[in-house]
Amino acid sequence: MWFSKTKDDIFNELKVDPLTGLSSQEAQNRLEKFGMNKLKGKPKKSLFSLLLSQLKDMLIYVLLGAAVITIFINEYVDAIIILMVVLLNAVIGVVQESKAEKAVEALQQMTTPRSLVRRDGEVKEINSEEVVPGDIVILDAGRYVPADLRLIESANLQIEESALTGESVPADKNSLKLFNDPKTPIGDAANMAFMSTLATYGRGEGVVVATAMDTEIGKIAKILDEDTDEMTPLQKRLDELGRILGFIAIGICVLIFIVALIQKRDLFEMFLTAISLAVAAIPEGLAAIVAIVLALGVTRMSKINAIVKKLPAVETLGSVNIICSDKTGTLTQNRMTVVKQYTYHKLTNIPSADSLLSADGDEADLIKSLVLCSDATYENGQGTGDPTEVALIVLGERFQLTKAALGARHKRISEFPFDSDRKLMSTLNEEAAGYRVHTKGAIDNLLKISTTALVNGQKVPLTEELKADYLKKTEEMSDAALRVLGVAFKDTDTVLAPDAMEKDLTIIGLVGMIDPPRLEVKASIMEAKLAGITPIMITGDHKNTAVAIAKELGIADSIEQSLTGAEIDEIPEDVFSSKINEYRVFARVSPEHKVKIVRAFKSHGNIVSMTGDGVNDAPSLKYADIGVAMGITGTDVAKGASDMILTDDNFTTIVNAIEEGRNIYNNIKKAVIFLLSCNLGEVVTILTSILFFWPVPLLPTQILWINLITDSLPAIALGVDPGDKDVMKKNPRSPKESFFAKGAGLRAIIGGLLIGILTLAAFYFGLAEHGYHLNSAQIPEEVMTYSRTMSFVVLAASQLMYSLTMRNPSKSIFQVGIFSNLYLVGAIIVGFILQLGVISIPFLANAFKVHNLSLRDWGIVLVFALIPLAVNEIIKIFMRMAEKKEDQ
Incomplete structure (x- = not known):
């Protein structure tokens, strides 16, 4: 070394x-x-490799397989639609990812x-x-x-x-x-x-x-270069869902061929039917809709000063239950501030507001010496020089003893610069009747070279009792994590040499300063705790200072909840990981320690966020589930390694972003469950008709239309649903929680069954209107067209209306507010208009093999469409009653 x-x-x-x-x-x-x-x-990824990486997804594989099959059976329009969805998803991903890996460039x-x-x-x-x-x-x-x-x-x-x-x-x-x-x-x-x-x-x-x-x-750059990218919880859920749907689609196709062989149906016709069922089983627009919802969420978050660089990070932030935060500049203001001053038997707390104050007597002499014995400057709210000295100039400004005014009246004649061995600095300035030496520095060193003390404007001998008093106050301030400076002076008739300045001084008093916490952070930490999130402080600062700030902010209760980097090195890694939840403050840590801490928390299944602004934060920002960099004070390195940047450097914005992230995940979940309910309804319709040897009520093109057009608009509208006001009163979602947890799967099944049964009922109604039934041997083409039109429109309408009840799993549409999401209302209206256009515009009607309906038919359609909505609202009533009983 x-x-x-x-x-x-x-x-x-x-x-x-x-x-x-x-x-x-x-x-x-x-x-x-x-x-x-x-x-x-490391070498940059090419645009082509980024594009390929976006296609490595089970759901995408299934969609590409469906596109190949549809081309094989000459359904080119269907294939083009599917491929456009895949391409849209890939392009959105590439645009986001291409901006992400710039950390080493910034270094x-x-x-x-x-x-x-x-x-x-x-x-x-x-x-x-x-x-x-x-x-x-x-x-x-x-x-x-x-x-x-x-x-x-x-x-x-x-x-x-x-x-x-x-x-x-x-x-x-x-x-x-x-x-x-x-x-x-x-x-x-x-x-x-x-x-x-x-x-x-x-x-x-x-x-x-x-x-x-x-x-x-350079060691930090090496850590940043390691390929440690992990899938976010959302990516894992979607990947899992894609695999499930893929296997379901394959299983359906196999089942149909087995049924076809048993029933001795036409195999080619059954092949086409299998394709339609596979299409029904897979929500083709899911990947694109999730990407669009996340992109819209990113736009919303930018309005609350949080810039998200990677789309899935929006959802990840919502599942965070550990926030590892750097102290300096993140929890604190990153500027030294004098908070206490002491002259004999008079301790004054300096208020944190920027209001002007007044001082007289010994206090005025104290501040005057501090300002004159400083090389810093402070103008128009901006300081230059050592932060400690800037803090002293700011103190003078607060007490209307500005450096400019004092410097003009008391011109500096000579100085004895600060030395790390003496731990003192002295200046010689003009006075009306001669000169005055102003000295500041370590109080114990000052006491050694002082012979008198200033008490109530009078010089008195510096007794052992007085020395003990100053040392006691120094100790009290140090225990409160304040940096303490002593102040002394000496009047002289002649210009002294530098080495003669620091002899026979008169002690005036002390000042204590600290890098203060941000004013709004304490409330934000309290809100985070209520939301089941544990804040952790990780800093390079000293242990006592860090713990004092942590106590003030409500992060820690005692010094026993803290560890230093040296202490971490003494603990075996497995023991450290097992005891990690006992600690709230980590002080004097290196970049490697920060990564070790993040890994230890992650080993318990936590979703960990790391906030920071410095180069030293970059590795842990990258290793965390989501790294959050400061936009104002943050280095380019931290911004490059992060997933999200706070443009206002405000810890409160993190809490707001977590709330937004939770709501965005809930919205994505609504969209996914809605789409799966709709697709299950289509599967129930077609599979039931095949198993009972009935005519197929829907054609593949009709299913694609509904999946990609009619369903997509309400799904996107659900994705931008206004947030639930109670979302921060709940604990973070478990990263292992499935999309189908907490009754979501049951709701999807009930909704899907209802939609499927009503679609079959509409098809049966169409046949019965013309004197036919489901087992009729020969059904005329025009009767089939009418019956399929009824099932096609009922399927679309019931799904559109069902989207209203998907906005909240337990609150009724009236509690949520029917018109509180105008995007959804608009999507439903547009959906009905599009459906009306398909059946009434001749060339579209011919393409989809449907025709126009009468007003009476539309009335029947609306009655059928409202049934799934009404049933789900009734189920919610019982859910709310059950919740009330649990609360009691």
């Missing part, structure tokens, strides 16, 4: 002189040996284009892709780190590593430190700088120890 080796050991190992750097020739040799310093990704774009290196004894600016192991790299504020470096020099160097470690405060770097523990976390390796992080303060030099895929960020 490079952080445990001395500088001389590293120079010897990498064969480089730090004063001259590598020679140009040696750099070229190493470039040829190690390759370019850029991240690599590549994060590498800085130019770097300062020492070669041939000179400092040169080169393309960062040409940096090689052994190069001496020069860093200064504002420059990205081009590769992993072992620092050899550091002067007040601070590096922003939040994207890699999750910490909101830049890390202090010290080239002199050594770390002998091989498990030292990335965030604690103060003598290292990592690729794609940003130097924010000071300067430094480092020797390149790893480039490209060997860097820490």
